[in-house]
Amino acid sequence: MEWILGLLVLMALAGLSSKRKAPGKARPQPRRRARPTRPRSARGVSVTFGADPEEVVVEQPVARRRTASAEDCWLPFAASVAVGSTVIPGPVYFGRGLSAVNGRGLEPALIDPDRKVLWGDPDHSGNLMGYWPSYGTIDPRCRAAYLWWLSNGRRYPAAAIGYVFLFFYGLERRALHDARDSAAAREEIPKITAEVMELLNVYGPSSGSFRGYASRFLVALVSLYPDQVSESQIFSLPSFADEKHAGLELVKRRLGRAVTAEQPLAPSLALAWVRADRDYRLSTPAQRCPEAFDRLFAHLYHQQWPDGLLVKPNKTPIRQAYGPASGGLSSVALSDGHEVLPDITVLSGPRKRVQEVIDTALQMLDPYSRHVGRAGVDPHGLEAIALLPEPLRSEARRKSRAVAGLKAGLEEMLGDAPTAQVRAERLLSHAPAWQGGRLTKREYVQLAQVLAMEGYGVEPDIRFGGASPQPDAPSVLFRLPPNAPAAPSEAYAAAALMMGLAVLVTAADGVISREEGGHLEALMEDRLELAPAEKARLRAHTQLLMAAPPRVATLAKRVAPLPEAQRRATGDLLVLVAAADGYIDPSEMKLLSRVFRALNIDEQQLHALAHAAATGPVSVGIPGHGPSTGAPIPVPPSQPGAPSAGHRGGAGPSVTPTPVPGTRGRSPIDPAVLEAKLRETAAVGTILAGVFSGNEPEPEPPPVETVSAGAEPGVAGLDGPHTRLFQSLEGRTSISVEDFAGLAEGHGLLANAAFDVINGPAFDACGAPLLEEGEEGVYDIDTDIYQELLEHDT
Amino acid sequence: MTPKIRPKERSAILNSLRAGVVPHVGQHHIQVDRAQEIKALLGDIDQVAEGGASVRLVIGPYGSGKTFFLQLVQAIALERKLIATRADLNPDRRLHATGGQARSLYAELMRNLATRARPDGGALASVAERFISDSLNDARARDVPPAQVIQDRLHHLTHLVNGFDFAEVVGAYWQGHESGNDQLKSDAVRWLRGEFGTKTEARTALGVRTIIDDSNSYDMLKLLARFSTLAGFSGLLVSLDELVNLYKLSNSRARNSNYEQILRILNDCLQGSAEHLGILMGGTPEFLQDPRRGLYSYEALQSRLAENTFAGKGIVDYSGPVIRLGNLSAEDLFILLGKIHHVMVSPDPERVLLPEQGIHAFMEHCSKRVGEAYFRTPRTSIKAFVDLLSVLDQNPELDWKELIGTVEISEDPDPGLEPLPTDDEGGSAPDDGLSSFTL
Secondary structure (H helix, E strand, O other): OHHHHHHHHHHHHHHHHHHHOOHHHOOOOOOOOOHHHOOOEEOOEEEOOOOOOOOOOEOOOOOOOOOOOHHHHEEOOOOEEEEOOEEEEOOEEEOOOOEOOOOOOEOOOOEOOOOOOOOOOOOOOOOOOOOOOOOOOOOHHHHHHHHHHHHOOOOOOOOOHHHHHHHHHHHHHHHHHHHHHOHHHHHOHHHHHHHHHHHHHHHOOOOHHHHHHHHHHHHHHHHHOOOOOOHHHHHOOHHHOOOHHHHHHHHHHHHHHHHHOOOOEOHHHHHHHHHHOOOOOOOHHHHHOHHHHHHHHHHHHHHHOOOOEOOOOOOOEOOOEEOOOOOOOOOEEOOOOOOOOEOHHHOOHHHHHHHHHHHHHHHHHHHHHHHHHOOOOOOOOHHHHHHOOHHHHHHHHHHOHHHHHHHHHHHHHHOOOOEEEEEHHHHHOOOHHHOOOOOOHHHHHHHHHHHHHOOEEEEOOHHHOOOOOOOOOEEEEEEOOOOOOOOOOHHHHHHHHHHHHHHHHHHHHOOOOHHHHHHHHHHHHHHOOOOHHHHHHHHHHHHHHHHOOOOHHHHHHHHOOOOHHHHHHHHHHHHHHHHHHOOOOHHHHHHHHHHHHHHOOOHHHHHHHHHHHHHOOOEEEOOOOOOOOOOOOOOOOOOOOOHHHHOOOOOOOOOEEEOOOOOOOOOOOOHHHHHHHHHHHHHHHHHHHHHHOOOOOOOOOOHHHHHOOOOOOOHHHOOHHHHHHHHHOOOOOEEEHHHHHHHHHHOOOOHHHHHHHHHHHHHHHHOOOOEEEOOOOEEEEOHHHHHHHHHHHO | OOOOOOHHHHHHHHHHHHHOOOOOOOHHHHOOOOHHHHHHHHHHHHHHHOOOEEEEEEEOOOOOOHHHHHHHHHHHHHHOOOEEEEEEOEOOEOOOOOOOHHHHHHHHHHHOOEOOOOOOOOOHHHHHHHHHHHHHHHHHHHOOOHHHHHHHHHHOOOOOOOHHHHHHHHHHHHHHHHHOOHHHHHHHHHHHOOOOOOHHHHHHHHOOOOOOOOOOHHHHHHHHHHHHHHOOOOOEEEEEEOOHHHHOOOOHHHHHHHHHHHHHHHHHHHHOOOOOEEEEEEEOHHHHHOOOOOHHHOHHHHHHHOOOOOOEOOEOOOOOOEEEOOOOOHHHHHHHHHHHHHHHHOOOOOOOOOOHHHHHHHHHHHHHHHOHHHHOOOHHHHHHHHHHHHHHHHOOOOOHHHHHHHHHHOOOOOHHHOOOOOOOOOOOOOOOOHHHHOO
């Protein structure tokens, strides 16, 4: 009674279902949509609905009636059977009454020779196929198409995927079920694997569903029969990487095995791990240039983990099961009875670290990827090579013909010289990728990069603070020592800047004198602590500067951000450079003044230095290894950041100006200098003594003497009235101004003149005055001199 | 051969140094080095005495001894029987002006006019009287009226600017003397000093039509230079200090007209249109070099002042109009301190207040206190040194070592050793800390 009830229910369902399934809409994708209409079985009665609404076939229950074993029905590889005029090759199940493994009716893959086949009207499109098809229940027209497909080698690309699945069900059963008990079936595993891989190649790209099942099936095979199926064999399948789920399962196993064996992860495995992650999508560069990406990743990976990333095993085991496509099979646990591997994909730490490396690689590859993504771009051209990440370049360079051409052209320009000054357009003529007028910044940087790769440098270089030159502007090509930096070090930046300023100042008076040129050379060679590559660049930079002197405003912009100590040191140096020819020209002064303002340092400093340069020998030195003629300028206590103290610590060039001779800093007295100074001072003493002693070498005739000619002889050559005035002062030590005026008038003299005249002989004879203005209104009289004058006279 | 140091010189030197200023007399006792510069200036003075003219720009940074050098040269000039005068330029005293500042400079120069007998200035009347006195002698000898002699002797000045009125004023001075009219004499001196503000005033007092004003003050100097030779002197040396004040003028027209005046002076002196006149100008390097506001900003001066391009690197050309003074070195200061010691112990040169290692210790002390610049701006160091010597002089029982040691452990920074503000070249220093050690 129960089964009658069940039958009624099912019949009602069938009516419903047949309405929904119009024959034209039937699709070969069995899985998702198929679920609701999956054949139900109740109490041993199997009911399957055909695609045709007219043809509802109700079968008698057959499941319990095992009429045949799998081995009976199995038609192995290379065997074949004839159905009518059609020869069907193995491997297929062929026969009658083989029930499904899970007991739900007959085996879907079983080709039953009793079933009707409508040979005349095969349904190649598969439109009549239902979901979860079974050979026993599909339309006779479909059977015709299926058998046709089988007999024609199973590789017809346009075949409906339903037929492929129908065939695939058989392989599933054979490998997952039969092979457990049958040694013969197990021996067929490799062949089945190969068959699936080939099917995957043919039908994988067009059917995601098949790709998924087939891939997972392969993984299941690898898990169940590791001795017979090579993991790497299927892992290398191109379509495999796209099937994330299957990939992840495989990767899990590989990871687990590597971890268990305490082996570091190979880069490809690490990459696969992240790649197989459902939530992670490799961005465009990896897809556009997969080969370059893989190589770059491997390089970076080895950089990060030279021996490979080592992950400790965790406790979470890998739990995997295979849900077969066939409706006649149940889910198969893959780990049961096999090795238990740890599942490290649940760990986020190591994966993140790998992901970081991948991100780095993607980022590095991005410019190149973008470039080659453009239409009509040569992926081996100079520009592309310039954009390749460094680790990939060397090989690309070796292969590129454009690079070889460039190299030949540059060698021709350079000849044997370390540098060659050429017009920019000539340089560009050897780099066909970038011809045509002035290059953009990006292009010019790329050119410079390519040149650097080949061991050449160019000035101006935007990366080092230059600008893309006009085609007719000068540029300097030079040989770049290996391992040259791609960005200016702080020292180089300061040195280049200083050199710019120095050239500017040097050129201010119209000529660059030999001393000045020498100064610049010396600065470069010894004073600035630069790496060889930087030295070479600076030399070229200087050559360029001399060919085309810079403008103050340009340099000022670059100077502004420097720390004060460095700006001061720069200013000091410039003064010395300008004074190197012994003299600071007013035009140089003018420029220096502008530069000092640009440097934002006190112009007082400029004047003091310029003055010092004009009064003494000038040398440029560094404490410790500077020229011995100079010593550092002493630092005033109020300026802690003054040149000799401040800039040594920084990366800036260490240049200490030493303009003042003899200013010896800490050691207070230099005996040699002191000796010389004492000699000079003694010489001065002699000169001054000659002036001030009163014993002058060339005596001047006293002005009064001539006038007093004929008068009575006076004291000390004074004339009559003055002598009398002189005599009237005898015995006095002082006299008031009024009294003196009175006395003078009494002798018919003018007081002020008499004061002067009477002092004359005293100065001449004794070097000191007789009368001297003392306190207010009083003249002091020096009695010693008075006596001396009297005696002198006698 | 050290010249004898007169007590008056000794006290003048020591007092000036203690006050942080340059002594007016006796500079030669403490001169260190600079033989070349002094030789060059001696040559200039001889040239002036022989009827030529000379102009020099003495350029040196703060503390390099510009003022000292100018004073020394002035003293030499006085010894060589020149009359000499000096003045600092300031905003109210300029070479060229329209608001009385040039006359003000002239007046200052006349107030400071010095002769050998009056080295401290105020010798204008002396010069006039020397001339009159000579003229009187001449008149007596030739038996002609003194007025005639004066007129004759001044005659060849009358073709110069203001020359005629100058002669008149000198004549008026004689008349005042002759007639005992002191008012007339002082009016004449006032006129010569440029102290008359209006022409009317001058006409009322002296009967002359002109006065000395901004426009003719420099001409008056040329006139005075010639007049000095008539008064028995060899010429006139004018020292102008602090020319940086011209550089500081913010009005570019005012600045340029002053520079133009300097150009005129340069031209006069170098081309020979001035006689018996020497001019020294002291200024800082920026005054000379600054391409925007310094002398170099004035094209015509730039080429005239351009230094010898073959000089430099220790080779100094002392014949150009620019004389550069470098800062003192430590060795210079050492010698200088020795010399100051020598002045201090005079008249007994054998006496020792502070031995040589004491000077070393003192310099060491200075360098600790003021840093290494102590010898480049030596004013405060010297001042402290004189104070130290003076304490030792008055308290012979004190040990210099202890004294310097006491200074060192003192917690208060010694204000006497702190550098002066740079714009205060001749300014007074704050009271020194060392004087407080008087026991």
